[in-house]
Amino acid sequence: MAWSSARFDRWGTFGKSTGAVLLCAAAALSGCSKSDNSSSSTSSSASAASASAPASAPATSASGGKTKIGFSIATLNNAFFVGLKAGVERGAKEQGFELVQTNANGDAQQQVNDAINLLSQGVTAIVLNPIDSKAIIPAVEKANSMGIPVFTLDRGSDGGKVTSFVASDNVALGQTAAKWIAEQLKKRYGSEKGNVVDLIGLVGTTAATDREKGFSDEIAKYPDIKVVARQEGAFDQEKSLNAMTSILQKFPQIDAVFGANDDNTVGAEKAIDNAGRYKPLGDKEHILVIGADGTAQALSAIRAGKQDATISQNPIRMAAQSLQFIADYNAKKNVPANYAWPTMLIDKSNIDSDEVKKYGLWSEEVKQ
Template structure:
C-alpha cells in the first residue's frame, strides 16, 4: 500500500517478502493477555523486572569491547510487548550486546525514572518503547546531552533527537482497516454503506493517534458509511468490553467494528457475545470485526468465526531490526531516521497459508 500521509514520505521500508498481501505500515501499538512475563533472554539482565528504578545503582560500564544497551519497555501486560522484548533480546544476542532492561508497567512517570536510571549505568545506546510520546521527551533530551543515541521502537517521541524509529506505518494500518470494512459492506449490500464502531487505542501514544487518523481519513471517503460511535478502547480488553457493551445498548444496528488493536477487538467480541448479538460469518446480521497485531487470541477468534480479520505486525522481527541499526550506527554506518516494518492482513481464507507462515505468526512464539 502506498503511503497516505506526508508524515511518512521519508520512511525506509522493507521489501515485501510475503507477496501481494503485505502492507507497509508506521508507528505502532497493540497487545493481548494480562499475565506478566519475566526476562528470559540469555543475553539480557533485568535492571528492574518490576519496573522500579534501581535507586542505589552506581554508574557502570560495559565490559571492554562490549556495547551496553539500555531498554525501557512500556509494559509486559500484553503479548505484543512481550514480542518486542523477545525481539530486543534476539537482536542483542545476535549483535553480542550487553542488555539491561526495565519494564514500566504502563506508568509513564515510572518509565521516565527507569530510563534516567539506565542513562546512569554507562550504556552506549538507549532503546525506548514510550508509554507517552510527550512525557518521554525529557529523557530523550537528556540522552542527547550525554551523546547517547536514542532508538525508539513501535512508539515514538514528540521531542528530542531520535537516531532511528522502527515501527509500522500506523496511518496506513488504520486506512487498511477502513478500506477492508468498506469492501466487506459493499459485498454485503452492493454499496459501501452501514453503521460502524471505531474503538480507538490508548490516547497519548503515537500508534493510537496515527491509526485513528488513517482510519478516519479513509472511512470519510464513503459518505454512506456512518461511524455511529468512537470510544477509547485504550488497547485494553476490559475497557473495550465496557465501551462496546454501552454502544450495543445504544445502537440496535451495527455492521462493523474497527479495533485499533486485537485487545480492543477481543473486548468487543465478548460484548457482542454477552449481548446475544453474535451471528455466523455468512449471516447478514454478522457484525464484522477487524483488529490489528495478530495476537494469539485474535488468530483463535478468526478460526472460530468471532473475528473476521487482523492486520498483523511482527514485533519480534521489528525489534530485532532496531538492534541491527544500533550496531550499524556504532560502526559509523548510516541508519534510517524512520523505518517501516511491513504488516500483513490475516483472515480465515489465508490464516493457514504458506504466505502467512512466511510472514511469521509471531504470537505463536510468545508464551504468557
C-alpha cells in the first residue's frame, strides 16, 4: 500500500519533551514521519491502531533457545545508522534476544536478499531499516507469508504488512527548520524575508520526502522568503559540497541553508568556507545553517559557529524502543502501528544544557 499523508496524523509518542523543540510528541502534528516507512498494516486513515500478537506468536526460537531476531540495516557509512545498529544491539541485549544482523551497504536488492535469508534462519521477528520503501516490499511480503512480524525502523515499506514502525516525525522536523529560519530572518531584517537554499536528502527515501514536505509547505507561508535553490544533497557530504558550491556561484546573496541532514549541512559549510563567504555568528552576512540528526560533526560545527542549529534525533534510544515493541508483541501486548520518537533543536544556547543532556547526545556514544 502506498504511504498516504492521511496516516501521518496519528502516532504513538514517546512522551512529553524535555526543553527546546521536541517534535512528534503530539498526534495533532500535520505529518508524522514515515521516515522511510509506509506500513500497510492499517488503512491510510487509521495509523494509530495498535497491533497485538496472535495467540500462536512464538516467544522463543524453534530450537527452544533465545528468541532469534533478524535485523537488516541500510548502511553503516553514516554515523546515524551506526547509532541505529548500536540501539538494536542494546535493545536485543536488554530483552535477552539472539540477534542476527546484516548490512546492505546501500544496495536495495542486496537488502531484499539479506532479509529473505534472515527469514530462513528461524527468526521470530525481523527489523528492517529499508534503503528504499518500494524495493523492500518483497521482503516484507515474504515475512507476511511466513507469519513473521515485521518491525521497521527509521524508514519504512510502501507495501506488505508492518506490525510497528518507529521513527522521528520528519514532516514536523522539516516544519521546525522552516520556522526557525523564518524567526532568525525576522530578527535580522525585522520581517520574514531573505534568500534560502534547500539541500534535499536522498531522493526516494521517505525521510527525505517527509522532511522536504514539511520544510517546503512551511516556508511557503512566508511570501518574502525566497527559496532560490532546491537541490539534492543526498544525505552525502561530498554531493552537498558540490551542490552548494554551484549554488554559491549563482547567487551572491544567500541568507540561510536547510540541510535535510547534517551530512548535507557539513558539505554546505565546507562550500561556504571554500568560497570565502563564511562570516561569524552575529554578522549580517552570516549564512544561517540548520540541519538534522545531531551528528558529532554538527555539534562541533555549532560550537565553532559554523553551523547554527541541528534538529537532533536519538537513533540509539529509538532503535532500542523497536526491540521493546517486539518483546511486547511476543508477550501478546498491544504495540503501536506507528511510533514517533521526539526530536530536539540544538543550538549554541542549549548545547551544553541539562535538557540536551537528558535527551541524549547520541553521537558522543557512537564511534564510527
